[in-house]
Amino acid sequence: MRQATILVHGSANDLLPPGRRQHEFTISFELPAGVRDLIQATGIPHVELESVVRNGRPIDYTDRVDDGDQLLLFSKYPLSHPPESAAFILDVHLGRLAHYLRLFGIDTAHDPHTEDAELARRSVGENRILLTRDRHLLMRAELKWGSYVRSTDAREQIREVIGRFALRRLVRPLTRCLECNGVLEPADRLEARGRIPEGVWQRHQDLSRCASCNRTYWKGSHYSRMLRLVDETLAGVS
Ligand SMILES: [Zn+2]
Numbered sequence: 001m002r003q004a005t006i007l008v009h010g011s012a013n014d015l016l017p018p019g020r021r022q023h024e025f026t027i028s029f030e031l032p033a034g035v036r037d038l039i040q041a042t043g044i045p046h047v048e049l050e051s052v053v054r055n056g057r058p059i060d061y062t063d064r065v066d067d068g069d070q071l072l073l074f075s076k077y078p079l080s081h082p083p084e085s086a087a088f089i090l091d092v093h094l095g096r097l098a099h100y101l102r103l104f105g106i107d108t109a110h111d112p113h114t115e116d117a118e119l120a121r122r123s124v125g126e127n128r129i130l131l132t133r134d135r136h137l138l139m140r141a142e143l144k145w146g147s148y149v150r151s152t153d154a155r156e157q158i159r160e161v162i163g164r165f166a167l168r169r170l171v172r173p174l175t176r177c178l179e180c181n182g183v184l185e186p187a188d189r190l191e192a193r194g195r196i197p198e199g200v201w202q203r204h205q206d207l208s209r210c211a212s213c214n215r216t217y218w219k220g221s222h223y224s225r226m227l228r229l230v231d232e233t234l235a236g237v238s
Contacts, residue, residue: 002067010075045138047146096154105172182212
């Protein structure tokens with residue numbers, strides 16, 4: 001039996017059992033093991049890591065680990081700057097988080113019928129960060145960007161994601177369609193008449209429409225409620 005030691009630095013410690021967090025621990029394996037396999041056996045998906053150092057030298061996931069090796073794992077998150085492509089794709093279970101991200105104006109794909117393989121394919125193909133609470137999904141080798149959502153509460157999740165990806169300065173509340181993620185643009189008032197209740201049309205001068213699904217939005221009482229929610233949420237982000 002061969003053995004290597006592992007020490008994790010930073011936020012990926014959250015993904016270890018409590019006794020292993022911030023402590024060096026030993027793992028055993030039979031044959032020289034692939035770096036990715038060995039790390040994933042600890043429960044940490046590779047997308048949560050920035051780099052791996054073996055015996056003092058950076059290595060990549062195609063390298064192998066042998067008896068007596070010491071591995072240091074450095075976490076990728078939280079980012080200090082927003083990622084180049086601050087676009088996301090969420091798995092089927094994160095519908096409420098998807099709704100919040102769109103409310104904050106963040107480009108967020110979410111379709112409740114997308115299978116795991118398709119989520120991974122779109123994440124890579126469309127340069128979208130995959131968010132999920134399924135670690136095995138994040139362990140797919142083709143993934144470059146992704147993160148395990150720690151909280152199970154949607155309000156906590158949105159704070160978590162804004163903090164982890166440094167999204168605060170990208171927040172543009174109420175600029176995206178909550179239904180389809182399309183970008184909102186000013187609506188032609190006459191064209192919008194008949195597509196919303198007449199009373200609403202009479203009361204609101206300022207209408208927007210979704211450039212993708214053509215849904216009409218207006219600044220009713222829900223509008224100020226949502227702005228307040230955005231403010232309250234951002235106040236809780238460190
Ligand atoms: Zn839309």
